[in-house]
Amino acid sequence: MTSMATAVQDYARALALLSPDHYRVGPFTVRHNPGWELKYANYAIPDRDAEPTADEVAALVDAFGAHRRLPRLEFLPAWAPAVEPALIAAGFTVENRAPLLACGHEDLRPPKPVDGLSIGTPVTEAEFTEAARVQHHGFGGEGEPEPGATDWLRAAATGDGVAALAVLDGAPAGVGGCSAAIDGLSELAGLAVAARHRRRGVGAALSAWLTERAFAQGCRTVWLEPGDADVERVYAGIGYRRIGEKVNISLEPSGG
Structure with a gap:
């Protein structure tokens, strides 16, 4: 993972923590939008190098359900390599693997x-x-x-x-x-x-x-x-x- 990609993941997690209705479940920060059900506006981000247990993943699913939202995460796999396998084991499916793009002032x-x-x-x-x-x-x-x-x-x-x-x-x-x-x-x-x-x-x-x-x-x-x-x-x-x-x-x- 490049230094810029790491900075982007740090940014996304920091922004989620600043959102007024976010909540924590185990090693996850959930960005919750109470007035917007769009799935892209509601998702979780794991802590760096998180190694969630099956119980912690189950608790995350329950929390999304309690908030009437689709259990969903967005993150860079290299940020927390153990998370995707834990989610797959719990029945999650990959929607897509999306490229991240960046533009500097001079570019x-x-x-x-x-x-x-x-x-x-x-x-x-x-x-x-x-x-x-x-x-x-x-x-x-x-x-x-x-x-x-x-x-x-x-x-x-x-x-x-x-x-x-x-x-x-x-x-x-x-x-x-x-x-x-x-x-x-x-x-x-x-x-x-x-x-x-x-x-x-x-x-x-x-x-x-x-x-x-x-x-x-x-x-x-x-x-x-x-x-x-x-x-x-x-x-x-x-x-x-x-x-x-x-x-x-x-x-x-x-x-x-």
Whole structure:
């Protein structure tokens, strides 16, 4: 595991510990979002070099159940090599092994301009609602977003992070955010582009805008997890490079 990958895992765990509704179960820190059931907003991270017992894994599963959330973890396997085998033994399955990408201030490259595109920080309640709706639908959701989605964007925009709403041809086109920096690191997350505006350069422009704003706020490196290989190529085009690999692993309900 590279030093940058280690720093990213340290950051993710520190951010989870700072989240107001986190809780601890054995050697795990659980990031819980009471207003947002999205699985990506609720997950556990093991302590470094954790060697959980079967009872501790069972207690973690029970805790997720008590909070009405899918038992799920995100971490770098080399951070705690004994954890994945313990989870597999308990019935967990690997969702995917996702690359981690990072971009330093000197690496960021400008994307191709998109005619008619404007990007800014949401300010009004209507803008936060529109941004959350784009994000919700971009992640495959139906209907209206949960309150937690709007809360996440508002916290990023009004706190020490960054939030952005892209508008193209007068319509909301994309959304994303960067979390507050810790030791010069920030995570770019929650980026989604409305279906009708995809493959027009919105994602690259929005990512570059968010990354640049994070740098302007004192961040040295921004990291992220791309959704798939096509998305990774978009990020590579503006200067992001692979630094490691993360495992996303969960326990589906019996019979699910």
